[in-house]
Amino acid sequence: SLRPDLVLMASAQPFDYPHPDWPAKVRQIGAASWEPPATEAPWVRELAGPITLVTTSSEYQHDESLARAAIGGLAGEPGTVVVTMPAGVPDDLGTLPANVGVERFAPHSQLLARATVAVTHGGMGATQKALAAGVPVCVVPFGRDQLETAARVVHARAGTRLAKKRLTPARLRAAVREAARLIAEYANRAKPPPGDALGQLRHQLGLHRDHGEVPPGDVVQVAGEAQPLLGDGELRLRLAGVVELAHHRRQP
Numbered sequence: 505s506l507r508p509d510l511v512l513m514a515s516a517q518p519f520d521y522p523h524p525d526w527p528a529k530v531r532q533i534g535a536a537s538w539e540p541p542a543t544e545a546p547w548v549r550e551l552a553g554p555i556t557l558v559t560t561s562s563e564y565q566h567d568e569s570l571a572r573a574a575i576g577g578l579a580g581e582p583g584t585v586v587v588t589m590p591a592g593v594p595d596d597l598g599t600l601p602a603n604v605g606v607e608r609f610a611p612h613s614q615l616l617a618r619a620t621v622a623v624t625h626g627g628m629g630a631t632q633k634a635l636a637a638g639v640p641v642c643v644v645p646f647g648r649d650q651l652e653t654a655a656r657v658v659h660a661r662a663g664t665r666l667a668k669k670r671l672t673p674a675r676l677r678a679a680v681r682e683a684a685r686l687i688a689e690y691a692n693r694a695k696p697p698p699g700d701a702l703g704q705l706r707h708q709l710g711l712h713r714d715h716g717e718v719p720p721g722d723v724v725q726v727a728g729e730a731q732p733l734l735g736d737g738e739l740r741l742r743l744a745g746v747v748e749l750a751h752h753r754r755q756p
Contacts, residue, residue: 519635519660535632539613548614552603553583556680557615557639558623559630564591567625567646569671572597574623575604577673578680586615613637621663621684623676626650635662640683644671661686 510529514536523530558574560567571587578585579601587606597606612633616622622634626645631653634641641663643654654665663683666675 515632519632519656519662521656521659535636537613537629537633537636539611542611542614544614545611548611548618551584551586551605551618554620555583555615555618556581556585556621556623557612557619557634558585558587559612559625559627560587560589560591561625561627561646562590565625565646567644568594569668570623570625570644570646570676571606573644573671573673573676575600575606577675577677579604581677581680583620586610588612621680623680626653628653631657640687642666642676642679642683644668644676 508529510531513530513532514534516532516534520532556574556578558571558578560570568589571589574585574587575597580603583603585601585604587604588610589606589608593606593608600606612630616634616637616639619634619637619639621642622630622639623642623644624630624634626643627650631641631643635657641657642665643650643657643663644666645651645654646668657663658665663686664679666679
């Protein structure tokens, strides 16, 4: 059988559980998010205030209830709510509140640049993309690996989880507000307690909502363990539970 010299995992330690039994060749490199290069859509620039992004699955799984709960529960909340439904927008959503828009597809990276919270169905791609942008998440899992994604969000204190069977507009609104509060708590907190990996990472780097530069050749201490930074070019960390690799120049 093939035995690789290096195993790269497209996630990050703060969004995972401790793995003391893993060999040194296993390296977590952060979310491997990608979108085609594009200029900012004019309609995105015109959105009022901060954005709450709500996204359902690209594989149909009867999760229209998440969109309906968001439309009802986040109506009247500050800013703009953008709901994306890649598996199809139903015809019976009715008249939308003034602060809510529904699209089948939308440029998530552009929306996340102005987002305060993202509501996801627990897909690993959508959830890690939000976290990599420094945006807290509220996860409503419907099945498959989404339940585990939601558990990891809670474990990392990077957002909240709401069970599908408990989904109502009022409960979703409360869960979204709590997710936003968690990030505000990190921004105002002194040194985080032991065991809070995400808080420790934020505190050590002196960063909050925005990303920042890490000196080449540095290591990052996460949960008491040194995590070497790999690769060529410059490395940039984006917080809220996900470490992204994007060029790092290795020092001799």
